Amino acid sequence: MTRPWHWFAFRPERPDDAFATTPAFRQDGAHLGFLAAWKVGAGRKPVGALGIDARAIDPDGAPAWISLALAPERQRVLFDDPAVCQTMRVVLATSPVDVMSTLVRDPSTIGGAFTASHDPTPDDLADDPFARIFPRRLLRVDGGFVGTMPAPAGPGVQRYAGAPWPWDRF
Amino acid sequence: MSTQRPATGDRFIDFELPDHNGNCRRLSELVAGDATILHFYRGFWCPKDQAQFRGLVQLQDQVEVAYTRMISVSVDPPEVAAAFRAGIGARWTFLSDASREVQARLGLLETTDTVHRPYVPTVFTLYPDLRIQSAYNGYWFWGRPTTAELAADLRTITRAIRADLEVPAR
Numbered sequence: 233m234t235r236p237w238h239w240f241a242f243r244p245e246r247p248d249d250a251f252a253t254t255p256a257f258r259q260d261g262a263h264l265g266f267l268a269a270w271k272v273g274a275g276r277k278p279v280g281a282l283g284i285d286a287r288a289i290d291p292d293g294a295p296a297w298i299s300l301a302l303a304p305e306r307q308r309v310l311f312d313d314p315a316v317c318q319t320m321r322v323v324l325a326t327s328p329v330d331v332m333s334t335l336v337r338d339p340s341t342i343g344g345a346f347t348a349s350h351d352p353t354p355d356d357l358a359d360d361p362f363a364r365i366f367p368r369r370l371l372r373v374d375g376g377f378v379g380t381m382p383a384p385a386g387p388g389v390q391r392y393a394g395a396p397w398p399w400d401r402f
Numbered sequence: 403m404s405t406q407r408p409a410t411g412d413r414f415i416d417f418e419l420p421d422h423n424g425n426c427r428r429l430s431e432l433v434a435g436d437a438t439i440l441h442f443y444r445g446f447w448c449p450k451d452q453a454q455f456r457g458l459v460q461l462q463d464q465v466e467v468a469y470t471r472m473i474s475v476s477v478d479p480p481e482v483a484a485a486f487r488a489g490i491g492a493r494w495t496f497l498s499d500a501s502r503e504v505q506a507r508l509g510l511l512e513t514t515d516t517v518h519r520p521y522v523p524t525v526f527t528l529y530p531d532l533r534i535q536s537a538y539n540g541y542w543f544w545g546r547p548t549t550a551e552l553a554a555d556l557r558t559i560t561r562a563i564r565a566d567l568e569v570p571a572r
Contacts, residue, residue, distance in 0.1 A: 321466075324493035327423055383425060385432045385473075387466040387493040401435035402469075 236392075236399045238289050239270040239281035240335060240346065242300060249275070252291045254377035256298070259354065259370055267298075267377055280305075282343035283336030285396045290379030296330070297354035298378065301368035302344035303337070311342050311391060315365050319345075320389040320397060322361040328383030329356050334397045348378045407509045407524075407537075414440070414532040417504045419475065422484040422496040429473070430532060432495055437559035438471040438528040439552060442510055444520035445476055446486040450543045451523065455490050461549050462493060470556055477502055477520055512541070527555035535559050 243266050246253050250268035258264055269289040270278055303309050309316060311334070323332060329349045337343035345362035354370055362368065384398035391397045408414055418428045432438075441458065443451045458472065465472055472494035476483060483496040499505050505521055512522045523540035525547050536555050540546035547555075561567050 321493055325488065325491070328425075382427070382431065383421070383423065383495075385427075385434070385471055385495050387462045387472060388436075388469065389466045390469060392469070 235272045236286055236395045237283040237336070238272060238286050239278055240284035240289070241268050241278060241281040242266070242302070243268055247278070249278075252289050252377050254373045256371040256373050259372065264369065264371065267371070267373060269377070283394075283396050284346055285333035285381065285399050287379050287381035288331045288333045288346055288348070289377065291376055293375060293378045293380070294350045295375045296348045296350050296373055296378035297357055298371040298373060299347040299354075299357040299360040299363060299368055300344070300371055301347070301360060301362040301366040302335070303342060303366050308337075309342050309365075310340055311397070312340070313342075316342055317389050319361045319365055321387075323398075324384060324386040324389075326359075326361070327356075330380050331378060332381070332384070332398065334362075334391075336391075336394065336396050339394045350378070350380070408526065408534055410534050410537050412534050414526065414528060414534060415504075415507060416532060417507070419497040419499050419504060420480050422480050422487050422498065424480045427495065427497060432473050433471055433528060433530055433532065435530045435563075436469050436471050437530070437556045437563065438473060439465075439556075440526040440528055441472065441474045442521040442524045443474060443476050444512065444515070444523055445478055445518060446482065446489075447518075448520075448523075450540070450546075453543070454523070454540070454546055455492070457549055459491055461552065464553075466493070468556070469560075473497060475499060475504075475521065477505060477518070525552075527552065527559065529559050530563060 246266045247268045250270050252269040256264050331348035333346050335343040347360050349356040392402045416430045421427045475497040479500045480498045483498050487496045510522045512520050525538040527535040538547045
């Protein structure tokens with residue numbers, strides 16, 4: 233892995249240049265759009281894409297439920313905002329799920345959070361801490377997109393050289 | 403099997419134990435690239451441990467922004483460690499050595515307590531390569547490190563591992 237993160241976006245149409253894509257469905261089965269991931273450095277940054285921990289994306293991953301909490305596009309929220317730091321603390325204090333990555337908009341701004349579970353039900357995601365500060369969608373995806381990553385070690389709430397939290401080293 | 407207690411300058415064994423959620427964690431993975439406080443405690447029932455934990459929970463507010471790790475280890479099963487961790491408000495990883503295998507490898511059995519057979523209360527400060535900066539035997543409470551002593555160790559380690567500890571001139 234050359235970089236600890238990929239570019240990630242939620243799109244109405246399937247992009248043809250992403251290395252991983254999947255249709256995303258609402259809990260009632262309605263199709264909402266496509267999730268896509270691009271490798272950093274493989275071209276220009278896709279418009280509107282956000283940085284995500286590379287471990288969160290796996291083209292061979294199992295089906296998953298995703299809690300996708302996205303900051304409104306016009307709302308600039310710093311990673312150092314006390315509400316964001318406190319949300320990270322809540323994540324560390326509660327039981328971990330299979331995947332959790334903040335989404336990086338720019339070196340100092342958070343774009344949201346991607347939290348996922350490979351369980352057959354979305355119960356683990358009901359109380360996603362980031363859903364308390366950003367609007368979130370609960371999505372179901374088939375296999376081929378969501379990876380698995382170890383729980384954050386804690387207690388750190390700072391990012392390493394701009395990587396998405398909780399990536400844990402420089 | 404070695405029963406030599408780890409001492410200053412030694413490299414810690416890279417043991418693997420379940421965390422408070424039951425996930426298997428390796429020491430080197432939890433330490434990653436940071437200075438680390440590795441803390442062995444008797445159990446939730448020990449008043450000296452409770453007093454020490456109150457100080458560590460306060461220290462956590464500094465550790466969480468300082469690219470530093472904390473790890474606590476006991477012979478309590480994961481569910482007990484999880485309950486204790488939640489009760490004191492800790493956000494770092496607790497490891498469970500319920501089988502006492504790592505305790506035996508480290509020679510850290512407190513032989514005078516034949517009821518609980520706990521760890522000798524011990525704190526190590528570690529470099530990312532698991533070398534020991536300091537070792538504190540806390541069998542007597544005043545053998546345990548103060549917050550100031552831990553901060554001094556962490557500064558020493560950080561100075562050694564961060565090339566830019568002195569602010570870059572430009």
